Amino acid sequence: MLVSINWIKDYVDLDGYDIKQLISKFTLATAEVEDIYYMGKDVQKVVVGEIKTLENHPNSKKLHLLTVDVGDKIVNCVCGAPNVAVGQKVAFACAGGRVVAGEIGKATVAGYESEGMCCSEKELGISDDHSGIMELDANLVNGTDIKEIFPIDDIVFEVDNKSLTNRPDLWGHYGIAREFAALTGQELKPLDLADLTSDSTAKVPVTVNDTEHVYRYSCLRMANITEHVSPMTIRIRLFYCGMRPINLLADLTNYIMMEIGQPTHAFDAKKIDHIKIGMPSEDIDFVTLDGTARKADKDTLLIYNNDEPVAIAGIMGGLDSEIVGDTSSVVLESANFDGVCVRKSSSRLGLRTDASARYEKMIDPELTLLAVKRFVKLVKDIDKGAVIDSQLTDEYVKKYPQITLSFDKAYVDRYTGIYISDERICNTLKLLGFGVELNDGIFTVTVPSWRATKDVTIKADIIEEITRIYGYDNFEIATTRSPLKPVQNSAARLESDEIKDLLVKKYSMHEVHSYIWCDKKKYKKLGIEVEDNVKILNIESSDNGVLRNSMLPTLLSVTYENRDFSEDFGVFEIGRIINGTKADGTCDEQRHLGVVLFSKTNSERNLYYKAVEIVNCIFEQVKHSAPKFRKITPAHAWQHPKNTAAIIAGDNEIGCICALHPNNLSKLDKSGAAVCIEMDLDMFSDAKALNIEFSEPSTKQATYYDLSLVIKPGITFAQIEETWKSMNIAELDNVKLIDTYEKLGIKSITIRFWFSSHERTLEMEEVQGWIDEILRKLSAIGVSLRV
């Protein structure tokens, strides 16, 4: 919202204050000021000039050669305006002066000397009108500075509308003036209002059919209005505040809205005999005064004349009942409608207006009467012949309750943490319009009507009023006196961090963050179907409407998109997936780790074993334990039917390792390989961590024995391992796979067994005994010595 300091000065005496400083105080105490404009700074040495002589330019149809009396001398001027005439008084920019477009110098125009310029309103920055030069009152004295006649100099600042969301009282200059009064300690002057007594006994009939959404409806008829153009002061103020002057009555409704924040609407009185307010029984078409046909639905509050809609309540009037330049009789509507109703209608209609913006904020219903009185006052001041042509109609349907709040000084002290005197508290609140009483240390505060619609309802709100005017910059700041409380980072969080470090630092992988929803288009490139899951109802693209139930499809897409990044890389993410809904209908949200290993140089087999190593490493480094694996039937179509295995911690399946289905792999990369890991980190976190049980290494000579074994297909290493594990040989220190070999479909491995004892150096016969036993057990499962 644009705010004019000249306008504010109507209500607060700001003489002697540094305005810029006040505005920055306003930012800190009230609402954010985004910009300050110094109006009129580009208008210099523009004076009243009288056109003395006028000749047509010999070579131009448009140009005239003028002599202009600028008070102390007569100057020449070449002028192109169409409406120039001898005897006319004009705003004349002298050479050496400035207008909005730039500096004015002595110049030769079309062969003739010109020592200045006759200005249009636009050139003075006071309107958009550039149709001709501005004609001034004939009584003005030549040479008078134009700024002495019109309030061209002004400071206008722009307040961020968002920061006014909760302050319905600040949507007009008067409310902002009240803030300036509180900030300076100056008195807020009362509004200049008219008395509404009238000779007329007529009354505009008003029927409120919707008593839920209409808070108050006031209206009054005025007649005999013959002035149609607003005074320059009003036009300049409106223009500076971003509004376009139209005609006197329309300008005044805007002026009042900008002044006190109450939207009003002037109907052509000829078109109004009985006002009814309600919602239509069915959708209707309605042309608003901007000439646009709109559809108002059954939840839109409308103003009717009899049964004919004439306005959309709180948003915009209709074209048919619009006042025009020569309207002499008006019905002024000044009403208060439900903010939520207006906001919703305005958003359904796609029509946001200055009026709807104000109603949305829930403005004070007390304002309606003030607006009527102010309107009458302004009309009568401008047009002496205008008369009030009816009694006031005032349907006050819903009143906000009076709010009174009580608190003691200790509350203020506790909440602010600083000392603010009783006197200062009382003064601040009074300046802001609150009623305050202080008895026996208890403050009793009455909230003024303009703050009582939603803004100030509890005592903490009063703290804000006191402290913001006190100034947060003036606060003495202090640390809390709370006792110490040791905190620990949660195990799950630490574990996630360890896993991230391991994957980044040991396995050189890259962490990414991806969206929580599936991307159908991207999945499709890899031949991955989006599986049924909880949906997002209002996402922009329906391609992203389903939440992910696994980290991996997205990570595979990421891999696909980065396939030119490097020959070999891994990506991972720790994030959330939604595994459908739980019994109570809420989302089963899980914290998962997803990993994709990709390589154009390595075989799938190698990647798969790398993935196994990574999972083992995570278990070892984080839990000091080892996972188990079990081949499972894939849960997803894109997983490899044979090479998908569950990761098992304790007795729980907590994730999987999988290669890709050849169909999906070929789409990912024709010659590359990819292997995935996914793990539920909450389940991992719940898995038991083993303690380190330290054992002193043996000082005796250790002996090793290598066995090269031929393995039948289908036999897993876990089965082989079981043979010596079942023997519980205390002296067996370590077993290492040192070689694997495959030729002509025959798989063989070499295993090295390390034996040692704490007490003695082992005899070869003893070792041979164990080895023989192991071999015997192995042959039982079809594993034999390679010969």
Place this chain on the structure above:
Amino acid sequence: MNEKAESLQKLFKEKMDEIKLTSELEGLRVEFLGKKGHIADLMSELRSIPNDQKKEAGQRINTIKQFIETSIQQKLEELKKLEEQRLIDSAEVYDETFPCDTNTGSYSPITLVQREVEDIFLNMGFSIEDYSEVTDDYNCFEALNIPKHHPARDMQDTYYLSNGQLLKTHTSAAQNTILRKYAADLEKGLPLRAVFPSRCFRNEKIDACHENTFFQMEGMMVDKDISISNLIYFMKTMLSEVFQKDVTVRLRPGFFPFVEPGFELDIQCLICGGEGCASCKDSGWLELCPCGMIHPNVLTAGGVDPEKYSGFAFGLGLTRLAMMKYGIKDIRVFNSCNLKSLSQFTNSSFTVPEEKKED
């Protein structure tokens, strides 16, 4: 005997002079000192020498033997030195500037900033809480004093889910849960200090400045007598840690239904020091985090008595912080999954924006 000894010594000297490599020395040693070497031969001849000369002859042989041993040892050392020198002379000179592939992994920049900020809060006695990404109307709005039809619900365009839940629009959605978790502790006299970093979602069009998925960190402190004065002190201290320099803060009134009073906290621009520059749109200030005293209704909803306790809450945009710290201009980088961008974030090192000095 003497002549033989003389000639043996002479022979040794001649042979020794010819030796150029340590490997040849062993042959020489065997030839003279070995079991069947010249010295052994001489020793065997001792038997045939008359007894009265034996002692002298023996000594003579020993002298030669010692001479040979010492010579070989000396020669060995000489040759070793020579050989080492040859190795040095012929050694390849390595080039440290030769390109190498560190094949380093990388973190999400959010992880790096989050860790840094979490450390600060842990050090200040805050617990770090976890909260889901999916939540419900109650936690996201109702418990935060945002009733139905409140414009704040329009302001935050929410992703609503088919099961009636929603994706949380702000980390404040965790406030109710956190308050409930610690309400009993408060009664025991233990303050509530908690932060909760998490991902938030808003139904927004994505461009360089807007993302529908971003990270925030919420913080709360609740105890008896927590005041606005404490809030300002804390925010200043915390932000000075985050930016690793003394920051100047200012508070402006800001409206958020879950705080009262509510503030917008600005920090003096770190680039220009408050003079006004492009980063701060010439205002000298950067709007950084919303904060305020927790609304009594929010405390009540969380099972905390607002007549006994008060507290403050604040929100810190982790994504925004990461943008400031790393000079990332386009917010889309974070969720791009583009490794060309993201692989740069190999560790947490970053520089605090420097004040630019006028030339």
